[in-house]
Amino acid sequence: MSTEVRVPTLGESVTEATVATWFKKPGDTVAADEMLCELETDKVTVEVPSPVAGTLGEIVAAEGDTVGVDALLATISEGQGAAPAPAPDKAEDTPKAAGSGSASGGSVDVMVPTLGESVTEATVSTWFKQVGDSVTQDEMLCELETDKVSVEVPAPASGTLSEIIAGEGDTVQAGGKLAVMASGDGAAAAAPAKSEAAPAAASGEPSGKDVEDAPSAKKAMAEKGITADQVQGSGRDGRVMKEDVARAAAAATAAAPAASAQPAQAPRAPVPADDAAREERVKMTRLRQTIARRLKDSQNTAAMLTTYNEVDMTEVMALRNAYKDEFQKKHGVKLGFMSFFTKACCHALKEVPEVNAEIDGTDIVYKNFVHMGIATGTPTGLVVPVIRDADSLSFADIEKAIAEKGARARDGKLSMAEMQGGTFTISNGGVYGSLMSSPILNPPQSGILGMHKIQQRPMVMNGEIVARPMMYLALSYDHRIVDGKGAVTFLVRVKDALEDPRRLLMDL
Structure with missing residues (x-):
């Protein structure tokens, strides 16, 4: 067959x-x-x-x-x-092939699970078990950290953890081996046997220096005049890939002006010994590195500009207070401000479609739908879960989606698919007390709305000074495809819809 x-x-x-x-x-x-x-x-x-x-x-x-x-x-x-x-570099005391779940002394490989679309590697952040520990099937063995989410790895079978191949801090590829378990009656005996076999297996592993590089990488190195020893390979066994060559070439280009401008190679100013003793150096997580890289890339790529306005929240707050109890009783979720802002933005995006578009080469791609990204702060960093087809959802559906995805984000349970495909983003810095800020675009999107703290301020209404609950709004946009007129029009439409929520019901 x-x-x-x-x-x-x-x-x-x-x-x-x-x-x-x-x-x-x-x-x-x-x-x-x-x-x-x-x-x-x-x-x-x-x-x-x-x-x-x-x-x-x-x-x-x-x-x-x-x-x-x-x-x-x-x-x-x-x-x-x-x-x-059997693989030639394995000791003969491994009786079963990888993934074998047979009892009676068999071994079971613990593999890296599928990490999500376009994600090929992860970092081992924490091992919950040690070599020699007994584990039950589906009990959590370790936690992996990718660019976006944390992934827990359960035990594929009951037995004893006999060998940890990828330690904490190691980078592993999708489908790679994390550990080996001994299952069945021979679990206890298999653990020391595997430990003794490990050095022999390790010594038989190739050093990675004679690994064949990708053909496209060889071509790219020849075109850019770069040798293999100048490139750090990210492929299997240290294999040099095309993107590795591109990174090395970009680094070399950036290093030339930097070297002339900064003769000293020290990355930071000298630190007195007594201060250094009180410092703590912690490696950035992969998520934090990705956040830093993407935000800086956004600033370097887009012609980013921010325009501001302010909105009187009186009507929205009154409407929310009048119906929040009935809303929660019927729909089982609280009525917050985010559903009003999501609806208002969807309404405005229909009138100013370029804010809901993106640049693809020399083309502008207009989205005839709204997949709304909701920026969410988590203990490990900022993530942006996406509410798909938000323009066709009711207030209750939006509130339910925000609550569910927010909870999953804080627990590190979001999948990659839940954070992809957004066409516009809302960021609410007001929950932390921010009065004014300029949000950074979430590429390849062309617009992001920043919400802020609601604060009582003196306003002139009908010739009289009165206290009103006001919020500053900030729209950061890509000036390459969104003109100032479009950006201001968008903010004014959001402001109008929030100051008179009836306009949302009547599509005005």
């Missing part, structure tokens, strides 16, 4: 990839989920696992070939003679 190996889904808007490396040759035995090859797209590297155990037959797409989604890569022959042979 023959099984086809095809190109998996490559990510949103990605339709083709280049075959970077084959890890197996025709005739090699492979286990189910063992990595066969690595594909390289414009953005990420994708590993292709074996769908079944068997023998690799024909390789249809060779290294360097360009393939589309669902294209045929290779075939695998299944059958009695196709069972995977």
Whole structure:
């Protein structure tokens, strides 16, 4: 029986990839989920696992070939003679293949789970168990941290944790091995055996210095005049990928003016010894590094500008106070201000569609829908869950979605899919007491609305000075496609809808 190996889904808007490396040759035995090859797209590297155990037959797409989604890569022959042979660098005391869940002294590999669309690696943040600990099936073993979310890894079977391969702080690839468990009656005996075998296995591992680089990376290095020793590889076993070459070239370009402007190489000013003793140095989490990079990229890429207005919250507050009890009783969720602002923004985006658009090369892509991003602060950093088709949702549906996604964000349970595809973002700094700020765009979006603290201020109403609950609004926008007129019009429409909420009901 023959099984086809095809190109998996490559990510949103990605339709083709280049075959970077084959890890197996025709005739090699492979286990189910063992990595066969690595594909390289414009953005990420994708590993292709074996769908079944068997023998690799024909390789249809060779290294360097360009393939589309669902294209045929290779075939695998299944059958009695196709069972995977033991890896040569493993000790003979590993009785079962990877992923085996058989009892009676078998071993079970703990693998990195699927991390989400376009996410290929993670950092091991915490191990909840140590070597020798007994674990039950589905008990949490460790926690991984990606650019966006935290992923908990449960035990695939009951047994004893016999070896931890990826320690805390290590970077692991999607589908990589984290640990080995001994299951069944031989669990206790397997743990020390695996520990003794580990050094031998480690010594047999390749150093990574003679790993073949991706074909596209070799071509890019030749074009840019960069040697392999100048590039830090991020692929499997340290393999240099095309994006690694691009990063190295950008770093070299940036380093030249920096070196002339700053002769001293010290990254920071000298710190007195007594001050240094009281400092604490903590490595940035992957999420914090991603936040820093994306925010700076946004400032460097977009022609960002911010315009301001203020809104009288009297009518919204009165409407909310009048119906909040009935609203909660009927819908089971509190009536907050975010649903009013979401509705007001959806209303304004219909009139000023360029604020709901994005730039793609030399094209402007207008979105005839609103996927609203709601910036949410969490203990680990800022995330932006997306409420899809917010323009077609009711107040109750919006409030339920915000409450549910906010709770998942704070617990670190959001998936990558829940944070992708947003067309516009709302950020509420007012919950922290912010009176005025300029929010930074969330690429590739062209607009973000900043909400702020509601504060009683003296206002002139009908010739008299009265105290009114006022809020400053800030719209940061990409001036490349949004003109000042459009930005101001958007803010005025939001202001009008909030100061007279009846306009939302009548679509005015």
